[in-house]
Amino acid sequence: xxxxxxxxxxxxxxxxxxxxxxxxxxxxxxxxxxxxxxxxxxxxxxxxxxxxxxxxxxxxxxxxxxxxxxxxxxxxxxxxxxxxxxxxxxxxxxxxxxxxxxxxxxxxxx
Amino acid sequence: xxxxxxxxxxxxxxxxxxxxxxxxxxxxxxxxxxxxxxxxxxxxxxxxxxxxxxxxxxxxxxxxxxxxxxxxxxxxxxxxxxxxxxxxxxxxxxxxxxxxxxxxxxxxxxxxxx
Numbered sequence: 001x002x003x004x005x006x007x008x009x010x011x012x013x014x015x016x017x018x019x020x021x022x023x024x025x026x027x028x029x030x031x032x033x034x035x036x037x038x039x040x041x042x043x044x045x046x047x048x049x050x051x052x053x054x055x056x057x058x059x060x061x062x063x064x065x066x067x068x069x070x071x072x073x074x075x076x077x078x079x080x081x082x083x084x085x086x087x088x089x090x091x092x093x094x095x096x097x098x099x100x101x102x103x104x105x106x107x108x109x110x
Numbered sequence: 111x112x113x114x115x116x117x118x119x120x121x122x123x124x125x126x127x128x129x130x131x132x133x134x135x136x137x138x139x140x141x142x143x144x145x146x147x148x149x150x151x152x153x154x155x156x157x158x159x160x161x162x163x164x165x166x167x168x169x170x171x172x173x174x175x176x177x178x179x180x181x182x183x184x185x186x187x188x189x190x191x192x193x194x195x196x197x198x199x200x201x202x203x204x205x206x207x208x209x210x211x212x213x214x215x216x217x218x219x220x221x222x223x224x
Contacts, residue, residue, distance in 0.1 A: 009150070032210045043114075043200060043215035044153075051210050090152060097168075098143070098213065102152040 002027050004093045006101035013081050014109045021076040021104050023091030032094040033074040035065055038103075039087045047089075050074060061085070083108045112137045114216035116201050122222045123191055131186045131219050133201030141204045141211065142184040143168070144176065146197040147218075153200065159184055160206075191223040 003026045013019055025031055032051050036044040048059025055067040065076045074091060086108045091101040114135045123129055135142065143158040145168075155168030159178040173195055175187040184203075188195060199219045204211040 006152075034212070036215075041218075043217045044202075044213075045215075046212050049210070049212065094210065098155065100145075100153040102150060 002031075002093065002097070002099055004091055004099050004101040006089075006091055006104050008104045009102070010105050010107065012107040012109060015083050016080050019076075019078045019081045019085070019106070021089050021091075021106070023074045023076065023101060024072050025074065025091075025093045026072065027093065030069070033065075033067065034092040034094070035059065035063070035074075035076045036090045036092060036100075037061075037087050038090065044090065047076070081106075081108055083110060112214070114201055114203055114214050116199075116216040116219050118219060119217065120220050122224065124224050125192055126190050129188050129191060129221075131188075131199060131201075131221070133184045133186065133216060134182050135184075135201075135203040135214070136182065137203060137205075137214065138181065139203035139214075140181070140206050141213075142178065143202045143213070144174070144184070144186045145200045145202065146170065146195075147200060148197050156186070156199075191221075193223050195221065196223045197221060 005024045034049045035047040038044050047063050048057050050057045050067045088103045088105045090103050093099050117132045140161045144156040145153040147153050154170045157176040159165045201216040202213040204213045
């Protein structure tokens with residue numbers, strides 16, 4: 001069965017601190033993986049995606065993610081968080097259909 | 111500007127009163143989809159369409175209908191809304207339904223059924 005898990009419902013970090021949001025997937029082959037961000041009252045915006053090749057993917061707004069096949073993970077990272085990064089983040093997976101994780105809500109302390 | 115639009119953005123209605131949420135995209139995308147977003151559940155797919163006149167059920171289709179008569183439009187119909195359909199709804203489109211195509215999302219429609 002296909003599934004995506006985001007173990008952290010809420011994460012709080014201080015502005016300027018580093019960030020890592022976790023995402024694990026379950027699929028029998030190499031999946032297509034995505035990270036989306038949803039700002040309050042907004043739709044979803046694509047941050048980055050992974051299909052194949054280099055396992056470290058760069059995205060917009062200074063985000064990156066690393067695909068680790070051995071751990072079935074696709075964690076999102078940012079070296080230094082800005083207050084404007086406060087939002088909800090969704091990991092998504094596409095096998096034969098699109099599946100979203102349940103989201104991680106990021107709070108940034110000034 | 112390339113975009114997905116949804117109307118209305120906010121809607122409060124009563125149980126049993128038929129409603130339609132419209133979705134339109136101007137990117138000539140073949141694939142369109144409807145999702146509902148509920149706290150703790152993320153986004154769940156309601157229906158999707160691979161092209162004109164081609165629609166299929168997603169994970170939570172009960173209580174919803176869709177149609178795809180034109181490429182740009184993909185309305186979501188609730189024939190007899192119930193309170194458990196209170197949710198935030200998103201329409202999305204992509205170039206095609208093949209794996210790897212980025213989905214573009216509308217701004218969302220917040221529906222409350224009393």
